[in-house]
Amino acid sequence: MTFNKRSLITLAVLAILVTAAYYFLIRRGITYIWHWEKVPEMLFYIGSKSADDPVVRLRMGVLMMGFVLTLKISVLATFFGIIIGTVVGIARLSKEPVTRGLSLAYVELIRNTPLLVQIFMIYFFVGSILRLSAFVAGTAGLSIFAGAYVGEIVRSGIQSIHKGQMEAARSLGMSYAQAMRYVILPQAFKRIIPPLAGQFISLIKDSSLVSVIALADLTFQGQQAVARSYYTFEIWFTVAFLYLIMTFSLSMATQFVERRLSISD
Amino acid sequence: MIKVKNAFKTFRTHDRREVKALVDFSVHIKKGEVVVFIGPSGSGKSTFLRCLNRLEEIDSGQIFINDVDIYGKKVNINKVREEIGMVFQLFNLFPHKTVMENVILAQQIVRKRRRSEAIEIAKDLLHKVNILEKESNYPSQLSGGQQQRVAIARALAMHPKIMMFDEATSALDPEMIGEVLDVMKKLAKEGMTMVVVTHEMGFAREVSDRVVFMDSGQIIEEGTAEHFFTNPIHDRTKLFLSQIL
Numbered sequence: 001m002t003f004n005k006r007s008l009i010t011l012a013v014l015a016i017l018v019t020a021a022y023y024f025l026i027r028r029g030i031t032y033i034w035h036w037e038k039v040p041e042m043l044f045y046i047g048s049k050s051a052d053d054p055v056v057r058l059r060m061g062v063l064m065m066g067f068v069l070t071l072k073i074s075v076l077a078t079f080f081g082i083i084i085g086t087v088v089g090i091a092r093l094s095k096e097p098v099t100r101g102l103s104l105a106y107v108e109l110i111r112n113t114p115l116l117v118q119i120f121m122i123y124f125f126v127g128s129i130l131r132l133s134a135f136v137a138g139t140a141g142l143s144i145f146a147g148a149y150v151g152e153i154v155r156s157g158i159q160s161i162h163k164g165q166m167e168a169a170r171s172l173g174m175s176y177a178q179a180m181r182y183v184i185l186p187q188a189f190k191r192i193i194p195p196l197a198g199q200f201i202s203l204i205k206d207s208s209l210v211s212v213i214a215l216a217d218l219t220f221q222g223q224q225a226v227a228r229s230y231y232t233f234e235i236w237f238t239v240a241f242l243y244l245i246m247t248f249s250l251s252m253a254t255q256f257v258e259r260r261l262s263i264s265d
Numbered sequence: 266m267i268k269v270k271n272a273f274k275t276f277r278t279h280d281r282r283e284v285k286a287l288v289d290f291s292v293h294i295k296k297g298e299v300v301v302f303i304g305p306s307g308s309g310k311s312t313f314l315r316c317l318n319r320l321e322e323i324d325s326g327q328i329f330i331n332d333v334d335i336y337g338k339k340v341n342i343n344k345v346r347e348e349i350g351m352v353f354q355l356f357n358l359f360p361h362k363t364v365m366e367n368v369i370l371a372q373q374i375v376r377k378r379r380r381s382e383a384i385e386i387a388k389d390l391l392h393k394v395n396i397l398e399k400e401s402n403y404p405s406q407l408s409g410g411q412q413q414r415v416a417i418a419r420a421l422a423m424h425p426k427i428m429m430f431d432e433a434t435s436a437l438d439p440e441m442i443g444e445v446l447d448v449m450k451k452l453a454k455e456g457m458t459m460v461v462v463t464h465e466m467g468f469a470r471e472v473s474d475r476v477v478f479m480d481s482g483q484i485i486e487e488g489t490a491e492h493f494f495t496n497p498i499h500d501r502t503k504l505f506l507s508q509i510l
Contacts, residue, residue: 162355162357164353164355164357165357165359167320167353167357168351168353168358168359168416169371170320170343171318171320171346171350171420172346172347172370172375172419172420172423173343173344173346173347173371173375173423174343174371174374174375175343178374178375182370182374183359183370186361187361190361263403264360264361264362264363264403264404264405265403265405
């Protein structure tokens with residue numbers, strides 16, 4: 001890495017922007033007394049659950065509880081999103097018009113309506129008919145949402161594999177399903193890791209929308225904590241950082257997987 | 266072993282032109298025969314090959330493999346394909362699998378062989394095509410000629426009764442054509458029934474029982490390789506041979 005004139009100019013511009021931001025937002029805008037010391041107990045604290053509970057031990061604070069729930073929902077929705085997406089991606093390429101039409105309708109319906117509205121509909125409409133908990137409804141909403149996007153990514157991945165691969169597999173006597181499973185999908189998935197990673201990083205962030213159905217995820221817990229304590233800035237910064245931990249870990253993990261899979265290139 | 270009766274096949278290209286790939290096409294190939302199909306590009310010879318294992322479908326007519334009508338209603342095409350090995354112009358090895366995995370995959374999931382048994386068969390065949398030392402390499406690490414030899418081993422591992430070669434040497438650098446042709450010749454001499462689309466007249470002369478010249482989806486002329494070298498009859502045949510020889 002070498003520093004040249006261009007890097008110096010970039011640094012100077014950045015410095016000016018940061019100074020300006022500090023001046024306008026912090027110095028002139030507001031007076032705010034920071035209470036960062038209140039944040040750790042929202043993550044972990046040592047104590048008892050309530051006044052009549054004698055067990056004193058290390059417990060999760062509200063933000064950490066939210067973090068765990070968000071992680072749970074995201075992992076489940078990613079898992080089901082991949083399953084739905086794989087099925088939809090293959091269905092989109094079916095020779096059979098009904099299968100193809102239905103999968104296309106699903107993708108278009110989900111992609112062209114807001115996730116927030118979908119979550120409301122699943123929770124209040126489907127949820128009240130089937131008696132779904134907020135957790136099930138929220139996770140289902142996110143899975144269905146992710147499935148549509150993953151489906152399109154999977155379809156493009158399958159289409160990017162040279163058709164000679166399918167022909168070679170079929171000429172060896174493999175059925176369509178076997179050829180998909182052993183030959184086409186492994187190659188397609190390797191190729192679509194980057195867009196999939198992007199999709200699941202979005203999913204983690206979109207999961208904050210489940211807070212609207214009173215599911216106590218990270219965003220919900222953040223809101224509640226702010227309402228109780230008024231440590232607005234500290235809490236939202238912490239919430240953002242906790243999301244960043246999840247998304248950044250996922251980002252790193254996919255890069256690792258990508259490197260591992262590149263040995264056959 | 267292979268009987269094609271009055272097969273028709275028409276393609277529609279992207280600009281909606283009709284291309285007649287097979288026109289009232291009939292041919293009979295006996296067990297153990299090595300038949301070479303030659304002809305200009307677009308003459309229908311590759312299409313003919315691909316219709317034999319239904320990678321393409323004929324529009325009308327009949328094709329019998331071992332007396333089974335492969336376009337019949339009750340036919341399981343996967344069973345038919347197990348018996349017909351196919352080697353492609355672009356090799357089509359599975360790039361995410363090693364050489365060994367390429368050769369054992371279909372053995373395990375189609376022939377239902379145990380892994381150890383599949384590996385044993387694979388080793389024999391990789392040795393036969395002279396590439397056993399690359400068994401744990403990925404296709405991308407092999408030359409074209411090496412990849413094509415692996416592809417031949419992969420097809421042979423199914424123990425097919427017929428082997429089809431679709432311009433198997435056309436995508437190879439000249440210095441690698443020989444190593445692939447040698448494997449094909451060895452196979453021919455062992456009595457394998459072979460349907461070969463190629464421009465390699467040297468191969469045809471050395472091992473083929475019959476050469477068929479096709480143009481516009483029809484057989485124009487057929488005979489021994491010697492016949493084509495010494496006294497081809499039709500003008501189209503003569504023109505074509507003058508271009509490739």
